[in-house]
Amino acid sequence: MERDNNREYSNKDIEVFWRPKKCIHASTCYIELIEVFNPSRRPWVNIEGATTKKIIQVVNKCPTEALMWRWLDEEKKTQVTSKDKNHIKIRKPGDYNELIKESEPGESTDILDVRIMKDGPVVVEGNFRIMTSEGNEIKTGEFASFCRCGRSNSMPFCDGMHRKVGFIG
């Protein structure tokens, strides 16, 4: 049987799930909250490193289902907690806090959200296709994380190598 290396971490309020195979190395978790999510440490998640509220905030920013969470409390468990896949938020230029439009779950939007991660990949979110220089379409997607450091072993996608090679940019 193939090992998936999935992990669960819990504090007194919540349980955080780690699904390494889903990770696209967007780096959001450790840039925002190194006290909890530190890839150089084992175990890499220190669930006591921040408040529950802060952890929930950062886990919700994970662009994939690699990090998810749920309440431990039975009553709260029934509430919708984890993030809604395909939920795209379009924000006002210059003001990240103001929403222009928010998609219904499953609705596709035109505008691509392209984020340059600090010292890491470029994360593209929206509806798009990926073309190679030979003109082949390799993938149609909603989320992808592309290598910017030039050292990935799974080009053109990020595999987390930027951290090992100390990429700055």
Added chain:
Amino acid sequence: MNQNNKINEVYIKENSYLKITGNFILKDFSGNIIKKGNEVFICCCGNSQNMPFCDGSHKGTAMRK
């Protein structure tokens, strides 16, 4: 919903740049808008002096496979 049929595209020039076309908003990590546009070249060789944009530095590097 879709107001036009223009397809968003990420074009991969291996070990050189990513060309993103369509209708996009480019942001830094904090969510500040760097650029709104229809075409951008993002460095993916790691050598640009004008990050995150391509400046042609991939030419002459030994990064090509």
